[in-house]
Amino acid sequence: MFTSQLSHSSSAFVMHSETGFITQFPAMAYCQVAFDVTAYQDSLFSEYAIPFPPVLDKAVAKRRAEYLAARYAARQLLQNAGCDGHVDTSPSREPVWPAGWCGSLSHTRGHAIAVIAPRGAGLTPGIDIEMFDAKTMRETAEMFTSLDERRLLAACGLAYETALLILFSAKESLFKALYPEVHCFFGFEAARICSIDTAAHSLTLELTQPLTPARKKGCQFHGLYLIEENRVITLIA
Template structure:
C-alpha cells in the first residue's frame, strides 16, 4: 500500500522518518515516523520550525511530543512539494492546513503519520494509526461494530482481532476524512463495514445515515490498510 521514496532519522527525538506515495490513490503523499518521547525538549519546536500553539501550554510531554511529531511529518511533506508552511490548529482542534492543501494527521504511542494532497485534487484525506491490541479489540468490539459487521470480520482470512482493529481504524479515518465537510461529530454507527479485500488490502464502508447532501445514506467509501507487526495504518481519501 505504501511506497517509500526516502528514509532518514533526526536523533535523538525522531528515530526514523519515511516519506512516500500511495499508488492506489494518486496525488496522496505520506510521511510516517517513529519518535522517542523520552528525548523530548521544548526547544524542538524552534529547531523544527513548528509554531507552538497556546493550547499546548498546559499539556504534558506526551501530548507535546505527539503534536510536534505529526506536524513535523506534515511540514516535511509540504516542503517536498514546494510549500514552506506549517500545519496549525483550528479552534475545534482540527489541523489547519496551508492554502491549497488538505491532509490528515494521526499518532499513537511512539509513532505518527501525516498525509497530504493538493486542495484542488478532489481528495478528502483521512488517516489513522493504531498499535495492535487484540485483547482490547475483543473487549470493545460492540462499541464500534454491529453483530452483522462482526460476522463479516470473523469470516475474513485475517485474525479476528486484526480485522476488528482495521474496522475501528477505518472508521476513525472516515471521520477525519469527512469532518471538514460535515463539521460535526458522528459516531461509529454512522458507517458499516461491507467488505474487506485482504488481497488488495482494501476496506469498503457504507454510510448508514445521511451526513450532508453530498454524503447520503448508502454512499460507499473505499479505504486501504497496512498491517505491520505491531501497528496498523488506514487511509481514506
C-alpha cells in the same frame, strides 16, 4: 499502499523518517516517523520551525511530543512540495492546512504519520494508525461494530482481533476524511463495513445515516489498510 522514496534517521527525537506517496493515489504524499517521547524538549518546536499552539499550554510532555511528531511529518511533506506553510490547529483541535492543501494526521505510541494532497486532486484524505491490543479489541468490539459487522469480520480470513482493529481504524480514518466537510461529530454507528478484500488490503464503508445533503445514507467510501509489525494503518481517500 506506500511507495517509499526517501528514508533516513534524523535526531534523538525523530529517530526515523520515511517519505513517499500512496501507491494507489500518486497525488497523495505521506511521511511516517518513529519518535522517542523521552527525548522530547519544548525547544524542538523552534528547532523544527513549528508554532507551539495554545492548546498545548497545559498538556503533558507526551501529548506535546505526539503533536510535534505529527506536525514534523506534515512539515516535511509541505516543504518537499515547495510550501513553506505549516499545519495550524483550530479551536476544535482540527488540523488547519495551508491554502491549496488538504491532509490528515495520526499518531500512536512512538509513531506518527501525515498525508497531504493538493486540494485540486479531488481527494479527501483520512489516515489513522493504531497499535495492536487484542484484549482491548475483544472487550470493546460492541462499542464500534454491529452484530452484522462482527460476523463479516469473523469470516473474512484475518485473525478476528486484527480485523476488528482494521475496522476501528478505518472508521477513525473516515471521520478524519469527512469532518472538514461535514463540520460535525458522528459516531462509529454512522458507517458500516460492506466488504473487506484481504488480497488487495482494501475495504468499503457505507454511511448508515445522512451527514450532509451530498453525503447521504448509502454513500460508500473505499479504504486501504496496512498491517505493519505491531500496528495497523488505514487510509480513506
